[in-house]
Amino acid sequence: MTTNTSPKLCMACGKAIIGRADKKYCDDFCRNNYNNTIKADANNFVRNVVNALKKNRRILEELLPEGEEMLRCSADKLNRAGFEYRYHTHTYTNKKGDTYLFCFEYGYLQLEGNSVLIVKRNV
Numbered sequence: 001m002t003t004n005t006s007p008k009l010c011m012a013c014g015k016a017i018i019g020r021a022d023k024k025y026c027d028d029f030c031r032n033n034y035n036n037t038i039k040a041d042a043n044n045f046v047r048n049v050v051n052a053l054k055k056n057r058r059i060l061e062e063l064l065p066e067g068e069e070m071l072r073c074s075a076d077k078l079n080r081a082g083f084e085y086r087y088h089t090h091t092y093t094n095k096k097g098d099t100y101l102f103c104f105e106y107g108y109l110q111l112e113g114n115s116v117l118i119v120k121r122n123v
């Protein structure tokens, strides 16, 4: 007896699967291997994002003088420190419609002229 369908390949090792048509893996070993890889990738991604957020927070914290609630400075200072603009924890939009991007309790607003306003806000 012949079949037109090509054999399904194991999601983990890529070998042809022998047996039931709905099988996705050769065996439990391959299934566990695959699931562990997926989990490790997800954990790595989460860790990298959290690290980037913490680094952004530290950069803002170091630029804002102790006891101050806001500071206007050049965006170059953030750039030089390796600030990653794509990561933030939340946003805050004031009544004027300005949207601040926050990394935990430290936030910033992009201003004209390549400068930023750094703020600290615990709520």
Ligand SMILES: [Zn+2]
Pocket: 010, 011, 012, 013, 014, 015, 025, 026, 027, 030
């Ligand atoms: Zn396999």
